[in-house]
Amino acid sequence: MTEWTIAVSGLSKRYGGTVAVDALSFTVRPGSVTGFVGPNGAGKSTTLRMLLGLDAPDSGSALIGGRPYRALHDPLRAVGALLDAEAVHPGRRARAHLLWQARYNGLPARRVDEVLELVGLEPAARKRAGGFSLGMRQRLGIAGALLGDPRVLILDEPVNGLDPEGIRWIRGLLRSLAAEGRTVLVSSHLMSELQDTADHVIVIGRGRLLADRAVAELLAAASGDRVVLHTSHRAEAMTVLAAAGGTVSVLGADALTVSGLPVERVAAELSGGAVPFSALAPHRASLEEAYLDLTRDAAEFRAHGRDTEEPRV
Numbered sequence: 001m002t003e004w005t006i007a008v009s010g011l012s013k014r015y016g017g018t019v020a021v022d023a024l025s026f027t028v029r030p031g032s033v034t035g036f037v038g039p040n041g042a043g044k045s046t047t048l049r050m051l052l053g054l055d056a057p058d059s060g061s062a063l064i065g066g067r068p069y070r071a072l073h074d075p076l077r078a079v080g081a082l083l084d085a086e087a088v089h090p091g092r093r094a095r096a097h098l099l100w101q102a103r104y105n106g107l108p109a110r111r112v113d114e115v116l117e118l119v120g121l122e123p124a125a126r127k128r129a130g131g132f133s134l135g136m137r138q139r140l141g142i143a144g145a146l147l148g149d150p151r152v153l154i155l156d157e158p159v160n161g162l163d164p165e166g167i168r169w170i171r172g173l174l175r176s177l178a179a180e181g182r183t184v185l186v187s188s189h190l191m192s193e194l195q196d197t198a199d200h201v202i203v204i205g206r207g208r209l210l211a212d213r214a215v216a217e218l219l220a221a222a223s224g225d226r227v228v229l230h231t232s233h234r235a236e237a238m239t240v241l242a243a244a245g246g247t248v249s250v251l252g253a254d255a256l257t258v259s260g261l262p263v264e265r266v267a268a269e270l271s272g273g274a275v276p277f278s279a280l281a282p283h284r285a286s287l288e289e290a291y292l293d294l295t296r297d298a299a300e301f302r303a304h305g306r307d308t309e310e311p312r313v
């Protein structure tokens with residue numbers, strides 16, 4: 001049986017003087033959602049295009065189930081991909097577009113109706129794609145990716161253009177596809193989009209690997225041993241906690257961050273000093289904070305030319 005792992009190894013691609021992907025290596029395993037994150041221009045789409053055989057690497061390899069995409073026996077059943085939701089002809093009706101794709105790949109018309117239902121596009125099945133919102137085009141692209149009931153899904157910025165309801169929907173869809181044992185790789189330039197979706201993230205910048213870690217690990221590292229304290233007696237709290245050996249910084253008008261003291265000790269010190277407080281809890285970092293921590297270290301990320309753009313929040 002094929003192990004449907006995505007394996008990128010020493011992958012590099014240059015366009016003229018631009019190094020788009022630079023000796024990139026990572027593995028994406030079945031059964032979880034893996035986020036592929038980096039700011040605009042980091043090299044995500046180029047990597048995905050090489051994985052799908054749409055661009056040739058200068059060196060290295062990009063394999064799916066141990067083979068290059070072009071060598072897969074039944075590619076649509078093996079891999080479903082969404083690269084560009086705009087790629088549908090505007091005059092084509094949604095169902096007709098999918099039927100054409102299905103026939104071309106030897107799939108039954110029944111499957112077209114199944115995927116239309118899965119992505120919630122049944123009511124628009126007979127409408128022309130030209131009249132679709134970006135969110136509807138994303139859904140149509142996802143329907144196309146799911147047609148062959150593939151083991152591996154590769155989606156480039158699938159959340160782009162979706163409204164909050166659509167974002168919730170795609171999170172659920174990705175999680176259920178992964179729970180069925182599929183390999184799910186989803187790119188985004190916004191780490192926050194992957195919160196509550198990805199189990200694992202691969203972060204790249206300027207074509208290079210910055211992190212390849214479980215989300216839980218990344219969040220634990222970014223959360224550190226900090227405690228967040230809410231009190232209207234900020235000055236007194238700072239004095240008491242500093243005297244106890246804590247490092248205290250101001251978070252907001254009524255909020256402080258304390259590190260170097262466990263939460264129980266902070267509570268005991270405040271009570272001992274008769275300093276009132278309204279809330280006290282270990283700090284839980286967001287995925288966006290973890291991302292900013294990571295990219296802060298990668299100074300070259302923002303220091304030069306095209307990557308001067310801050311990751312958008």
Ligand SMILES: Nc1ncnc2c1ncn2[C@@H]1O[C@H](COP(=O)(O)OP(=O)(O)OP(=O)(O)O)[C@@H](O)[C@H]1O
Pocket residue numbers: 015018019020038039040041042043044045046047189306
């Ligand atoms: N066909 C091409 N010809 C020339 N340069 C290219 C080509 N494709 C990508 N590049 C360049 O390679 C770099 C990486 O681009 P890529 O589209 O892979 O990044 P990305 O991470 O997908 O960004 P985005 O989030 O904006 O889609 C960029 O500097 C881009 O301008």
